[in-house]
Amino acid sequence: MSFADRISFGAADETPSAGRRLLGISVGLVYLVFPAGEIVTGAVTGVRAVWAGTLLVVYIGFFLGTTLSARSFVERGRWTYPLLAVTTVLGVAGAVVFGGSWLSLPVYTVVLYGFVLPAVRAIWAVAASVAVVIGAGLLHHDEPGLLIMLALQVVTLGVLFISVRNTRVLTRELGLARDEVxxxxxxxxxxxxxxxxxxxxxxxxxxxxxxxxxxxxxxxxxxxxxxxxxxxxxxxxxxxxxxxxxxxxxxRRSLPEELDAARAVLRAAGVREQVRVSGTPLPGPLDGLLGWAVREGTTNVVRHARATSCRIEVTYDGRRATLDVVDDGKGGGGPYTQGSGLRGLGERVAQAGGTVTAGQEPGGHRLTVRVPAEADA
CATH class of the missing domain: 1.20.5 (Single alpha-helices involved in coiled-coils or other helix-helix interfaces)
Structure with missing residues (x-):
């Protein structure tokens, strides 16, 4: 298990259990007291009460399902976003159809937005929730004071839980950086x-x-x-x-070790990484040479590229080994220049009978290393 997999979002060295995640994210359950109270006290009766109770139970089920579908507060699961979408629709439906205390459902959903969505998307979701609360309240002619209070709660909870998630993300990145150091x-x-x-x-x-x-x-x-x-x-x-x-x-470290190190460095720098390897393992000399090339390419991406994503691809067909390091960065905005690291890599690859090409291309930068299989590196 890699260091990144061991990072916890409640502590730095353990993975939080599903129960702990539920406990941490279920703070908003207090808001369900009000719509449930209308059903219990008879404020909502007949068929309307049946629909209201069913909607509330289903809403809670999807809310818990969304929470449990995520592996952590930062890593999403396959069903997290679909479940969140259904939970959002149920919350909006309750507010629009019933009004009054049911306006608290969008408030409750905001807790999920803060934990599940990235910060920018969460802010937009919070703004949309404020609009839903105010719009549904005006539709049912609810008191202006109630609408203002609920709108403030949406904003307050949204900011609070977005901050909590950002803190956990920073904790994870700090752990990755510490491990790399x-x-x-x-x-x-x-x-x-x-x-x-x-x-x-x-x-x-x-x-x-x-x-x-x-x-x-x-x-x-x-x-x-x-x-x-x-x-x-x-x-x-x-x-x-x-x-x-x-x-x-x-x-000299092996190519797999350098690829693992590259993943850790790119993640710690906030760069989305994608690593593809085919045709390996490589012969010993090629393994060490491409390992050095991966290290040099990753260093350039982190230090100079200003990239948000990076793809590292290693292929070997028995005749030639090829390494591609492609990023979407813009660098300093000036002409591409090779530093001493790339020049040293080019000299060593040339001695092995290979070639190194590096430069700007539409959408970013590319470093390509090609070395023949019979190279004596």
Whole structure:
């Protein structure tokens, strides 16, 4: 499970249960006391009371269904928006048909808008609810004081729960950013250890191997001494190779790891990400080279593109590997220029026999890396 999946919207490290979500979102239940009271006290009677009771029960059912359909207060489920639409229609129908205390149904629905919809859409939904309350109240000739009070409640609850949702979104993004900072710190520490290990042991083992080779030449007249020295040389060279393999493994992350990191970085930056991979796994050299290209492309999107969405696509057909990083950003608005990171990537890809193209295109920017399968990267 990724870090993003572990982010909670009531706490930073646990997923809220359905019961907790219901408890948090059902604050508005108090408003159903008034329409229910009309049915209980007989203010609404006969067939009208039957329809009113049925509408109220169905409304509550769809309200709870909307709440439970969402995986969290930020991540929507497949049926969340359809259920919210039906809940909205029922709330408006109750207000328009019955008026009076039934005007509280749109007030109650506003709680859902604040938790389910993005901020801009929620604001428009709150404004529409105010219009419904006032319009239905005027239709039934309700008191102006009641209409003003309900309209203020719609606005107050809407702003309150939109703020609550935004706070949870910021908490999620903060958690993603914190996880990325920790990942970068761990990567930097691994690089430091790799450099120190290579500098300390690599030099010493190389010297041992060289000295052993020289001593072997000097001890040609003593077969036993020469054999022992050859053993020392073999062990030293083996140890040197193992150190280099370890350092290489620490310095380079695989393409899947870089893609996971790219997802986390883009989400933390508020960029919608879409990652497509086909034909993998790649050969070792291609895997490391495209992993570096993904890191460089993602860094450019986050730092310079001013994008809202980014698509990363990796394909491999056995003859050539291709990476496309496409965003919808506008950058600084000036001509496209390649920084040192892209130039370094271009040089390394060129050494592997591949090509790098980067620049503006209609609707954003594109970075494309093509490397032949036989590349020695």
């Amino acid at each position: 920790a990942r970068l710190a761990a990567t930097e520490e691994r690089l430091r250890i790799a450099r120190d290990l290579h500098d300390l042991l690599g030099h010493s083992l190389s010297l041992i191997a060289l000295k052993s080779e020289l001593a072997g030449r000097l001890a040609e007249e003593s077969p036993r001494a020469r054999k022992e020295i050859e053993d020392i040389e073999a062990v030293a060279r083996k140890a040197l190779g193992e150190v280099r393999e370890a350092v290489t493994g620490w310095r």
